[in-house]
Amino acid sequence: MTVIDANRMHEIETRYPEYFHRSFRQRFGGLMILIATLLYSLYAVWFFDLPKLFAEAHWERVGIYLSQWVSYDVQPEFRIEDDGSIDIRYPRFSPLGDNPHPDWLVNNPDGSITVSVSGTSRSVTVSKNETIVTAHGVSVPVEVSSGAPKVVGPVPGWMTVYDDNVLADLGFAGNVSISVDRVKIRKRFIGWANFIFDTQSSFFDKPVGEVVSLIVSGPRIKPDQSNLSLAFDDIWNNSEWQHGDVWTKLFQTIVMAFLGTLLGSLTAFxxxxxxxRNITPNRLLNQVLKRFFDFLRSVDMLIWALFLTRAFGPGPLAGSGAIFLTETGTLGKLYSEGLENIDNKPREGIKSTGAQTVLVHRYGIMPQIVPVFVSQTLYQWESNVRGATIIGAVGAGGIGLKLWEAMRTNANWENVAYMVILILIVVFIFDTASNALRHRLMGTKAH
Structure with a gap:
């Protein structure tokens, strides 16, 4: 065991003062950061009033929206006429078409109608004087012959009684609304109804084998058009899903991102x-251009889109212009900083031979910066594919506007899911392609 005397200890402290005489920041810096983070978190909770926000949030809507993303519903309405007959009506744009005869709706011999909402465990039987709702293992009769619907017996928790209406919640399967003269049922199905052919198509509600047979060798449905061409037209012009318009708008979004990024890079270069500063030794010009880049990129792309839609009207031109202005500022800053960080030795060597300025830039600068510039540009293009969707929502064209229109109706959430999936696929493809190109240009392996 080695014993260090006082003189030796003093010598070590003198030689390494940073270890023995640490500053307040070095000793308590980590603790102060932790305390500051905690205080800021508490301030954020107070400022945004998070407890009240979480308490009053409509969390049930999350499940409703998600269920509507992956399902559709059919809403038959049963009107009880004065003579005791029951008239069945469907909404104008019902997924079942104009003259539906679903197998889950059965006409009983006594004149009543039974609707299977979810197999035999959840069903509704409608008759002249009462409606029987079966769910959760019990059958609850609701009399409809008097002035207001009346539940016979105890009211279960899944049923709500109003003055002139009784509402039965059957969970994901749907619900039933009962009044004196009508019963409205919402029956939910998993999937996207009429995604391929809508109710107006000649191929609607036909089995897959029959559709394939008609397309391959069947007689022409329309004498002046082949069945293959007719099927494509029916899919492309599907009135419910609007595939043609959606894909056209998606292509507009991709073109907006490409054109805006291309023009921005060509202008910024x-x-x-x-x-x-190391290329153009004019401090005034350097500062003016850098502040110009700051101005262009400090105004968000969404704001530029709002300005340009007012100037040129809604459409992809405004979207491309917004991306162009933003990318000129962003890429101009990235390019200029990349140029200021190059190795000046190749440049000085070529300049010493008496070469012209263009040749000095071509052989002394370009080989160093081209891979970096292309990599940065590809990344911005990939990012702008996502950005073009956002600015489309304010009228700049593309699928963003289509997505916003579908969301505003608060009813076409399956269409919203369809467009979101398409956007995710496009972003994934561009992200993969952009990464592969960047790694190839930079000479690194993609992981």
């Missing part, structure tokens, strides 16, 4: 040479 020469300006970056003028903004770089």
């Amino acid at each position: 020469p300006l970056a040479f003028l903004a770089a």
Whole structure:
């Protein structure tokens, strides 16, 4: 065991003061950061009033929206006429078409109608004087012959009684609304109704084998058009899903992102040479261009889109212009900073031979910056594919506007899911392609 005397200890402290005489920041910096983070978190909770926000949030709507993303419903309405007959009506744009005869609706010999909402465990039987709702293992009769519907017996928890209406919640399967003269049923199905052919198509409600047979070798449905062409037209012009319009708008979004990024990069490239201090030794010009880049990118793409839609009207031109302005500022800054960080030795070597300025830039600068510039541009293009969707919602065209229109109706959530999935696929493809190109240009392996 080695014993260090006082002189030796003093010598070590003198030689390494940073270890023995640490500053307040070094000793308590980590603790102060932790305390500051905790205080800021408490301030955020107070500022946003998070307890009240979470308490009053409509969490049940999350499940409703998600269920509507992956399902559709049919809403038959049973009107009880004065003579005791029951008239069945469907909404104008019912997924079942104009003259439906579903197998889950049965006409009984006594004149009543039984609707299977979810197999035999959840069903509704409608007759002249009463409606029987079967769910959760019990059958609850509701009399409809008097002035207001009346539940016979105890009211279960899944049934709500109002003055002129009784509402039975059957969970995901649907619900039933009962009044004196009518019963309205909402029956939910998993899937997307009429995704391929809508109710107006000649191929609607036909089995897959029959559709394939008609397309391949069947007689022409329309004498002047082949069945293959007719099937494509029916899919492309599907009135419910609007595949043609959705895909056209999606292509517009991709073109907006490409055109805006391309024009932005072409404009930013020469300006970056003028903004770089080591390339253009004019401090005034350097600062003016850099502040110009700051101005263009400090105004968000969404704001530029709002300005341009007012100037040129809604459409992809405004979207491309918004991306162009934003990318000129962003890429101009990235390009100029990249130029300021190059190795000047190759440049000085070529300049010493008496070469012209263009040749100095071509052989002394370009080999160093091209891979970096292309990588940055590809990343911005990939990012702008997502950004073009957002600015489309304010009228700049593309699928973003289509998505916003579907969300505003608060009824076409399956269409919203369809467009969101398409956007995710496009972003994934562009992200993968962009990463592969960047790694190839930079000479690194993609992981």
